[in-house]
Amino acid sequence: MIWKPNVTVAAVIKQDDKYLLVEEQTKRGVLFNQPAGHLESNESIVHSVIRETLEETGYTFVPQYLLGIYRWHSLFNDTTYLRFAFSGTVVCYEHDRKLDEGIVRAAWFNTKEIYGLVHRHRSPLVIKCIEDHLAGKHYPLEILTHYD
Numbered sequence: 001m002i003w004k005p006n007v008t009v010a011a012v013i014k015q016d017d018k019y020l021l022v023e024e025q026t027k028r029g030v031l032f033n034q035p036a037g038h039l040e041s042n043e044s045i046v047h048s049v050i051r052e053t054l055e056e057t058g059y060t061f062v063p064q065y066l067l068g069i070y071r072w073h074s075l076f077n078d079t080t081y082l083r084f085a086f087s088g089t090v091v092c093y094e095h096d097r098k099l100d101e102g103i104v105r106a107a108w109f110n111t112k113e114i115y116g117l118v119h120r121h122r123s124p125l126v127i128k129c130i131e132d133h134l135a136g137k138h139y140p141l142e143i144l145t146h147y148d
Helices: 045-057 111-116 125-134
Strands: 006-015 018-026 029-033 036-038 059-074 079-093 103-109
Touching: 006 045, 006 059, 006 125, 018 045, 018 111, 018 125, 036 045, 045 059, 045 079, 045 103, 059 125, 079 125, 103 111, 111 125
Parallel strands: 006 079
Antiparallel strands: 006 018, 006 036, 018 029, 018 103, 059 079
16 A cells, blocks of 8 residues: 655745734634645646635735745644645735635734644644744745656
8 A cells, every 4th residue: 555645835924023824614623724735636836835825815925935844644634744835925915805615714923923822723833834934944946846
């Protein structure tokens, strides 16, 4: 049997000393996460994070760097995730855009507020990605190759 992780992407976006998070309905209740989601078939990793951010927040995301690649195993659903997290900016907001099903809201939070919500993070990767961003970690997007 061949084992495969679930490939996901996430956007770590800081603006005016606040980070963009989504509050979303999950099987474990309403939790917080970065705008994030699964890589779709025949989709580049960079395009995936742009699409997911728009669908979950209404913001158009421009990735500038790869923040990191993270492996995490969820005991809740016995699933291993391989997360590609990106840092970048947003260039416009579609305020009337219908957000993905399950998204309660997208909102901006400062780091103190995010640490205060740590018990409601969807995974430990939420705070780890923010800490890596604060530490200045970043890698050029050219490290990724989408080859058909």
